[in-house]
Amino acid sequence: xxxxxxxxxxxxxxxxxxxxxxxxxxxxxxxxxxxxxxxxxxxxxxxxxxxxxxxxxxxxxxxxxxxxxxxxxxxxxxxxxxxxxxxxxxxxxxxxxxxxxxxxxxxxxxxxxxxxxxxxxxxxxxxxxxxxxxxxxxxxxxxxxxxxxxxxxxxxxxxxxxxxxxxxxxxxxxxxxxxxxxxxxxxxxxxxxxxxxxxxxxxxxxxxxxxxxxxxxxxxxxxxxxxxxxxxxxxxxxxxxxxxxxxxxxxxxxxxxxxxxxxxxxxxxxxxxxxxxxxxxxxxxxxxxxxxxxxxxxxxxxxxxxxxxxxxxxxxxxxxxxxxxxxxxxxxxxxxxxxxxxxxxxxxxxxxxxxxxxxxxxxxxxxxxxxxxxxxxxxxxxxxxxxxxxxxxxxxxxxxxxxxxxxxxxx
Numbered sequence: 001x002x003x004x005x006x007x008x009x010x011x012x013x014x015x016x017x018x019x020x021x022x023x024x025x026x027x028x029x030x031x032x033x034x035x036x037x038x039x040x041x042x043x044x045x046x047x048x049x050x051x052x053x054x055x056x057x058x059x060x061x062x063x064x065x066x067x068x069x070x071x072x073x074x075x076x077x078x079x080x081x082x083x084x085x086x087x088x089x090x091x092x093x094x095x096x097x098x099x100x101x102x103x104x105x106x107x108x109x110x111x112x113x114x115x116x117x118x119x120x121x122x123x124x125x126x127x128x129x130x131x132x133x134x135x136x137x138x139x140x141x142x143x144x145x146x147x148x149x150x151x152x153x154x155x156x157x158x159x160x161x162x163x164x165x166x167x168x169x170x171x172x173x174x175x176x177x178x179x180x181x182x183x184x185x186x187x188x189x190x191x192x193x194x195x196x197x198x199x200x201x202x203x204x205x206x207x208x209x210x211x212x213x214x215x216x217x218x219x220x221x222x223x224x225x226x227x228x229x230x231x232x233x234x235x236x237x238x239x240x241x242x243x244x245x246x247x248x249x250x251x252x253x254x255x256x257x258x259x260x261x262x263x264x265x266x267x268x269x270x271x272x273x274x275x276x277x278x279x280x281x282x283x284x285x286x287x288x289x290x291x292x293x294x295x296x297x298x299x300x301x302x303x304x305x306x307x308x309x310x311x312x313x314x315x316x317x318x319x320x321x322x323x324x325x326x327x328x329x330x331x332x333x334x335x336x337x338x339x340x341x342x343x344x345x346x347x348x349x350x351x352x353x354x355x356x357x358x359x360x361x362x363x364x365x366x367x368x369x370x371x372x373x374x375x376x377x378x379x380x381x382x383x384x385x386x387x388x389x390x391x392x393x394x395x396x397x398x399x400x401x402x403x404x405x406x407x408x409x410x411x
Contacts (some may be wrong), residue, residue: 008387013050013395014402020049020269024240027197028231032239036396037403041075041117043396046236048072048097049269050395051109054388057275061380062104065362065370068291068355069106071097071270072237074113078344079324080163082317083298088167090151090160090343091296092351096238097268098291100278100360103352103370104381105270110135110348111385114341116392121327127334132385134338136378138345143371146364148354150297151343158339159325167323173255175319180228180247180257187257189230189247196230196245204229207244207262210308214315225249227257234261241266242311245318259318260302264311279359283312294355 017036021029036046044051048071056062070077070092077094111132118128142149149155153164179195180187191198199207207229215224225248232245242264250258265284281287285305293299301317330336349371357363362370370377 008391008394010394010398013399014406016050016053017047017399020047021240025231025242026240028233028243029240031233032236033403035236035239037400039120040393040396041113041120042236043399044113044116044392045072045074045076046239047395048109048237051112051388051392052105052270052273054391055105055108055273056384057273059104059380059384061108061377061384062102062275064102064104064107064377065352065366066100066276066360067103067106067352068294068358068361069099069101069103070095070291070295070351071099071101071106071268073106073110073348075110075117075327075344076324078347080167081300081323082167082319084301084303085298086301087298088153088164089296089298090156090164091298091347093296094235095288095292095295096263096265097270098288098295099268099270099274100276101270101274103362104377106348107136107139108381108385108388110344111382112388112392115385115389117327121330121337123334123337129382129386130334131337131341132382134341135345136374136382138342139349140345140371140374140378142346142349143353143367146353146368148297148350149346150350151347156343158343159327159330159336160340160343163323163325172258172319176255176257176259179245179259182254185254187227187247187254189228189245191230193233195233197233199229199231199244203231203244206308207246210262210306211246211248214306222252223248223250223258232261232263237269238263242313261314261316261318262306263314265305265314276360283307285312285314288314291355294358295351297350297354 032046036043079093080088080090081093082088114132115128156164179190181190189196208226211224211226215221228247230245232243244262246260246262248258250256265288267284289303289305304315306313306315353364353367355361356367
């Protein structure tokens with residue numbers, strides 16, 4: 001195993017975080033800095049660039065088939081959403097960092113996230129390792145089967161089934177009521193500082209002009225008529241990137257409006273460290289959308305790669321069914337978390353199988369062989385995750401101390 005997996009090391013964590021986020025919007029990146037100082041799990045979620053900066057590309061367990069990966073796989077990057085067929089699914093749901101890389105890149109980050117989240121979930125270290133084994137068991141079993149499946153309400157179990165059943169009761173009017181206010185008979189986005197921030201006139205004009213051009217190319221242009229625009233606050237790692245919530249006319253009437261998400265795509269944080277050549281995408285947004293459509297069973301409505309000038313963005317629908325699992329509600333019953341791990345392991349295997357054979361990724365026969373040979377790579381992969389968990393905690397402690405000191409100095 002590479003030397004860096006056997007010992008922890010110190011570096012200027014706050015400096016590396018600041019350098020990566022340089023140039024992002026100050027108001028939202030300030031929120032990110034505050035969030036990642038809270039606990040190691042949130043820190044891991046917001047510092048994907050550190051994880052792959054450290055990744056030992058020469059390690060034995062990295063001799064894995066090439067996969068299309070979401071690039072930032074962790075416990076909270078799988079969730080529920082409504083597909084473009086209007087049915088709800090539980091699947092991978094964040095592809096900003098998507099890339100072609102050995103499958104071990106994806107698997108190791110997920111395992112580290114489970115081990116780092118143990119304290120937050122009030123799970124013992126031994127139980128966290130057992131949960132990692134549940135995930136890997138399901139991943140391997142589904143690779144060996146060689147068939148890509150999916151998770152919907154009828155096939156889900158445990159906490160995932162409960163989430164999808166709950167989503168069935170969520171309706172668009174209630175969702176709109178939570179995100180908007182009615183003024184003079186029209187809906188306007190609610191600027192609450194939590195999910196939405198105000199735009200300036202230049203931003204409003206830019207988004208509105210883009211949407212007018214986008215609408216003109218659709219079968220129902222009136223559907224996409226802009227009613228309001230706000231800066232959207234969402235996620236952790238992407239905070240500070242240009243992102244908008246757009247209220248459009250939809251089907252008309254107060255309850256017929258739809259919400260869209262327009263998010264800048266600056267490039268994958270993995271790009272400087274990838275060991276294999278990547279396809280020549282027309283834009284970074286095309287990369288995100290193409291990989292998402294390959295890996296998910298069904299994609300969200302209106303998912304599109306678009307451009308405003310020379311900048312690329314991902315456009316998609318915002319829906320009341322978008323949600324993540326509240327894993328802290330496992331209620332002391334480990335089997336509930338074990339069920340979630342098995343579901344997530346299956347989803348990752350299906351995504352690798354589904355996207356196999358595309359632009360350099362491994363074919364189904366290679367994935368089946370990788371699953372059958374799991375004894376050759378699995379122990380070292382888990383060992384690396386256990387060691388790197390310590391690196392994440394050490395980095396977070398240093399960052400949190402620097403953050404508190406900076407805040408105190410400004411007081």
